[in-house]
Amino acid sequence: MPLHRNCRRLVLPLIASAALALGIAPAGAADPAPFELPGPGLRITVKRGDAVLPIAQVPSLTAGDELSIKAELPEEQGAHFILLSAFLRGATNPPPKDWIKAAETWKPKEKDNSLRLTVPKGARQMTLFLVPDTGGAEGTIADAVRGKPGEFIRATQELNQASLDRSRLDAFMAAIRAQDNYHPEYLRSVAPALARSLSMKLNEECLSKVIELQASCLLENRDALVLADVHSSSVAETLTGAPTDLVLQLSSTREAGYGYYSPYIGVVRDLARIFGAFSNPQFNYLPTLSVRRDDGVSLLLNSAPSFQKPKSVMVVAMPAIEADSPPRLRNAAEGPVCAVRAGTVLPVEGAPLVYSTAYARDMKLLITAPDGKTLDLPVEPRANLGGYVLTGDPASAGFAGAVQGRLHGYWGFEPLEGPDFALQFPGESPWTIAGEAPTLVIGRDNPLLLKGDAPACVESVTIRQNGAAAQSIGWKVAGKDGLVLSLPLADRRPGELMVDIKYQGVAKPQTLSLRAYAQASxxxxxxxxxxxxxxTLSGQRLDQVASVEAGGVEWKPAGLTRDGKVDRLRLAAQGALVPPQGETPARVRMADGRTASVPLTLAPPRPRVTLLSRSIARDKVDGTVALDFAGADILPDDGRIDFSVRGEGGTRFSPDDSIEVAGASSDAVLVRLTAGKGLRIEGPEVEVASLDASALPPSTFGALRFRVVQAGEAGDWQPLVPLARLPRIEAIDCAGESGCTIRGRDLFLIASIAETADFARSTQVAQGYTGSTLAVGAPADGKLFLRLRDAQEGIVSVSVGRKPGS
Known part of the structure; x- marks a missing residue:
């Protein structure tokens, strides 16, 4: 299978030179052979003191260890192999001859076909060889080992490190393949956790691809996929330099027998220099990778062994002979961990090999409560979850609140003390508000800090009000006993709120009763x-004001208006008013019971005026029949009103005064009359105003009001006149005996038409009428009487005999 294109340029020269030195003839442009060929197997156990462990659980050997080694070959094995072991003690110190032992694997007796060895004092490395049986093979291998011990030491270190890296890569790929086959949608969360746990290089761009392409992308080796494991490679780095670099090849066909993704590992080291130094015409040396499971060692080869000269000697690396150095596991939890049930994850970092090998064994979590009660629970490593997972159930112990937990077990033969964890279990103590209770205000999100026994064990937080459906809200653990909430009160009403906090494994939630208030005025x-x-009270949210007490008088709301972002609340005195002097403190009481203070300021009197007289004039409109407004208090939309006002209570007029005109339903000013622009002063106490209806905004109709403004102070609004839009009557035809026909435009502006002024009989005009003619009864005295829709209190008339324009 081809290597990734970027990797091939780096790998091919090294593999080719290695192949030449090992006696393998290159086949033109053939790809380098990966470690995919299964080789023989071995059964190895190690005894130290009274303890016996399978080789998969032994990270390193030490002087005095007793090893039992046996080749695992098929019964029909045709070629005989000699199993040879060699202890090495230094690059410049050849081992004694009795440190090299051999067993004839085909012999029937166990004492002849297996090795029983004791690690000698002073040994630093151990290497195994599987040698095809030829006369004198043992002596040839022994001479090579004793002749160049440094080369074998380095080869053993490199192959042992490569096997450990292979174990991490296998674990990573197995987990990715499992997710791809069963839960591909979980790769976005699983892949980063696997990469952190196993110290793998993760291409995060892969997680943005479609699900079907994520797994294959993650397993591409655009650079080096396996990163250095500081713990496992420290010795090798010290002695030999940079750690092993592994290159990944992929097969994407099921026909290959490996599923969609199959790993192939090539050791990119200077194998030619390492093994070529001691190859000879009789033997070449074939490196192997070791896959360790329990007491079994499966060997993987990158080329088939040769049983012709030069015959292949399979080199098997054993763990280094040194003092056990358990890794320093780190607690990766960001806060307390809730340990209420089996399956709880204890995040752990710092040692990828705990996830890919069996070196860490019999791992447990020791839980210790403040009262001294303890419980030891088994755990297992899960790389895809990024830590150890509780396999035992802690619920039966009855822990509550905060307790301490510590991981412990063995690293090979030696005790392994893991990190401490702050654990929490649900308790019965109620949740309380931390510090002074805040004022919760509706219309916005409100932060809230609670204190409780086990915030890490909170399963859900909901908020409800007045029997409405509960709403789930988010939370965050703060410290050892804090829970930070954000209460969503944007759409809530003032009043009681219930916050329900549910623990994991506890059926009934704890309820905290709170009160929400309207936004403060x-x-x-x-x-x-x-x-x-x-x-007048000015501010914001003044709709919450219930009353005001000032100057010994109670004031009640009598109308609220809004001017942009400012509320203005009119307050009416509820008793005899004694004018206060200067500023008097006032106490404002809100509808929810809260109170606040504001000073009452006495201001100068506002301008006071009375309407003296008014007159309405209307210009002729060509092409229409004129309406007679005699006696009707109506300003037509094509007319003009002149009116005069007189100052009262000391009010005197000046050229800076103005008169504002507004509609009946709003204080929004429609027209402002000023000196020279519709306003004239007759004298200090009287001024005359003129308002043309055409100056009003289009579609203005209904009652108009006016007020006088002096030096920024406005007087009271007073009624002025109703403004009515007029229909355009073009002709009235009364030739027939049955009645009259009115022709014209905008006839919908007529509310009703009658033959007499008392409207004893009238014709109603439907709202939204769009016709151009109306049929009405014949008038009694030559006039028809109309009520206009905009001013139905007044009556206007039209003479039947009149012609348009008259």
Whole structure:
């Protein structure tokens, strides 16, 4: 199978030179052979003191260890192999002859076909050889080992490190393949955890691809996929330099027998220099990778052994002979861990080999409560979860609140002390608010900090109000006993709130009762003008004001208006008013019971005027029959009103005054009359205003009001006149005996038409009428009477005999 294109340029020269030195003839442009060929197997156990462990659980050997080694060959094995062991003690110190032992694997007796060895004092490395049986093979291998011990030491270190790297890569790929076959959608969360646990290089761009392509992308080796494991490679780095670099090849066909993704490993080291130094015409040396499971060692070869000269000697690396150095596992949890049930994950970092080998064994979690009660629970490593997982159930122990946990077990033969964990279990103590209770305000999210026994064990937090459906909310653990909430009160109402906090494994949640308030009002000012029996409170959210007490008088809301972002609340005095002097403190009481203070400021009297007289004029409109407004208090939309006002209570007029006109339903000013622009002063106490209806915004109709403004202070609004839009009557035909026909435009502006002024009999005009003619009864005295839709209190008339324009 081909290597990735970027890797081939680096790997091919090294593999080719290695192949030449090992006696393998290159086949033109053939790809280098990966370690995919299964070789023989071995059964190895190690005894230290009274303990016996399979080789998969032994990270290193030590002087005095007793080894039992036996080749595992098929019964029909045709070629005889000699199993040879060699202890090495240094690159410049050849081993004695009795440190090299051999067994004839085909012999029937166990004492002849297996090795029983004791690691001698002073040994630093151990290498095994499987040698085809030829006369004198043992002596030839022994001479090579004793002649160049340093080369064999280095080869053993390299192959042992490569086997450990292979174990990590196998674990990574097996987990990726499992997710791809069963749960491909989980790769986005599983792959990063696997990469961290096993110290693999992760291409995060793969996780943005479609699901079907994620796994194959993750397993591509664009650079080096396996990163250095500081713990396992420290000795090799010290003696030999950079750690082993592994290159991954992929097969994407099921026909190959490996599923969709199959690993092939090539050791990119200077194998030619290592093994070529002691190859000879009789033997070449074939490196192997060791896959260790329990007491079995499966060998993987990158080329088939040769049984012709030069015959292949399979080289098997054994663990280094050194003091056990258990890794320093680190607690990777960001806070307390809830250990209420089996399956709890204890995040662990710092040693990839705990996930890919069996070196860490009999791992348990020792839980210790403050009262001294303990419980030891088994755990197992899970690389895809990034830590150890509880396989025992802690619920039966009855722990509550905060307890301590410590991982412990064995690293090979030696005790392994793991990190401490802050564990938590649900308790019965109620949740409380941390510190002073905050004022919760509706219309926004409100932060809330709670204190409790086991925030890490909180399973859900919900909020409910007045029997409505509960709403789930998010939370965050803060410290050892804190729970940070964000209460979503944007769409809530003032009143009682219930927050339910449910623990894992506890059926009934704990309930915390809180109260939410309307957003606090902003009180800017309270102003009372001299001579008024009402005051104005300015600010925001003044709809919450229930009453105001100032100057010994109670004031009640009498109308709220909004000017942009400012509320203005009119307050009416509820008793006899004694004008206060200067600023008097006022106490504002809100509808929810809260109170606040604002000063009451006495301001100068506002302008006071009375309407003296008014007159309405209308210009002729060509092409229409004129309406007679005599006696009707109506300003037509094509007319003009002149009116005069007189100052009262000391009000005197000046050229800076203005008169504002507004509609009945809003204080929004429609027209402002000023000196020279519709306003003239007759004298200090009287001024005359002129308002043309055409100056009003289009579609204005209904009652109009006016007020006088002096020096920024406005007087009271007073009624002025109703404004009516007029229909355009073009002709009235009364030739027939049955009645009259009115022709024209905008006839929908007529509410009703009658033959007499008392409207004893009238014709109603439907709302939204779009016709151009109306049939009505014949008039009694030559006139028809109309009520206009915009001003139905007044009556206008039209003469039947009139012609358009008359």
């Amino acid at each position: 902003r009180l800017d000012s309270l102003i009372l003008h001299g001579g008024d029996d009402w005051a």
